[in-house]
Amino acid sequence: MIRLKNVFWQRARKQEKPVLSDLSFSVPQGGFRWLLGPSGAGKTSLLNLLHIESLPARGDLEILGKPVSADTPRATLVRLRQRIGMVHQNYRLMPGLSVVDNVALPLRLQHRPEDEIHDEVHAILKWVGLGERIGVPAANLSGGEQQRTAIARAIVHRPGLILADEPTNALEEPQAHKLLDLFDELSTMGTTVLVATHNEALIRRLPRPSLYLERGRLVREGE
Ligand SMILES: Nc1ncnc2c1ncn2[C@@H]1O[C@H](COP(=O)(O)OP(=O)(O)O)[C@@H](O)[C@H]1O
Numbered sequence: 001m002i003r004l005k006n007v008f009w010q011r012a013r014k015q016e017k018p019v020l021s022d023l024s025f026s027v028p029q030g031g032f033r034w035l036l037g038p039s040g041a042g043k044t045s046l047l048n049l050l051h052i053e054s055l056p057a058r059g060d061l062e063i064l065g066k067p068v069s070a071d072t073p074r075a076t077l078v079r080l081r082q083r084i085g086m087v088h089q090n091y092r093l094m095p096g097l098s099v100v101d102n103v104a105l106p107l108r109l110q111h112r113p114e115d116e117i118h119d120e121v122h123a124i125l126k127w128v129g130l131g132e133r134i135g136v137p138a139a140n141l142s143g144g145e146q147q148r149t150a151i152a153r154a155i156v157h158r159p160g161l162i163l164a165d166e167p168t169n170a171l172e173e174p175q176a177h178k179l180l181d182l183f184d185e186l187s188t189m190g191t192t193v194l195v196a197t198h199n200e201a202l203i204r205r206l207p208r209p210s211l212y213l214e215r216g217r218l219v220r221e222g223e
C-alpha cells in the first residue's frame with residue numbers, strides 16, 4: 001500500500017519551484033501502476049521519493065502502510081527501505097563488485113545465511129539470463145547486462161514494493177516482455193509495482209491503470 005496526500009518535494013530547501021507538487025494518490029497492496037509522462041515530468045523524482053531516498057517537503061506519505069516523515073525513527077525507515085526493490089534508471093550497481101555480489105546485497109543486508117543467499121542469487125541470475133556472467137565485475141557489463149543485474153537485485157529479496165524506472169530500455173523485446181510478465185505475476189501475488197516507462201507497446205501489451213505526471217503534478221489517473 002502506498003498513499004500520498006498533498007505531497008510536495010523539492011531538491012533543495014531554497015529551490016523556488018517544487019519538483020513534485022501536491023501529489024495525492026494511493027495504490028493498494030498488490031496494485032500495478034504504469035507511471036507515465038514526458039521527460040522531466042518528475043517520474044524519477046517520484047520513484048526516488050517512494051524509495052525513501054529523501055523525505056517530502058510537505059504532505060503525508062505512507063509506504064507499505066507505514067507513515068514516512070521527519071518524525072519516523074531512522075531505524076524504521078531503514079527497515080522499510082529494505083522491503084522495497086528499486087531498479088534505477090541508471091542501474092546504480094557497485095562497479096567493483098561482481099554480478100553475484102551486487103545481487104546478493106539486499107539479502108546480506110537482511111543477514112540471511114550464505115547458503116540460502118547462494119541459492120536465491122544463482123536462481124534469479126539464471127532467470128535473467130546471467131548465469132554465465134556471475135563472476136564478472138559490474139563495470140565490465142554491457143548496458144543490457146547491467147539492467148538485468150539491477151532487476152535481479154531489485155527482486156531477489158521478494159520486496160513488498162517494486163519501483164522500476166524505465167527498466168526495459170536496455171533490454172531486447174522478449175526480455176522486456178518476460179520481465180513485465182514477472183512484475184505482473186508478482187503483483188497478483190501481493191507485491192505493489194510501479195513502473196515508469198515511455199514504451200507504448202509495452203503498455204498496450206499489459207494494460208494496467210496509470211499515473212500520468214506533467215511538470216511534477218498528477219494530471220491523470222486511471223485505466
Ligand atoms: N540532478 C538534477 N539536478 C537538478 N535538476 C534535475 C536533476 N535531475 C532532474 N532534474 C529536474 O527535475 C525535474 C524532474 O526530473 P525527473 O524526476 O528526472 O523527471 P523524469 O524522470 O520524468 O524525466 C525536471 O525538471 C528535471 O529537469
Ligand SMILES: [Mg+2]
Pocket residue numbers: 043044045089165
Ligand atoms: Mg526519469
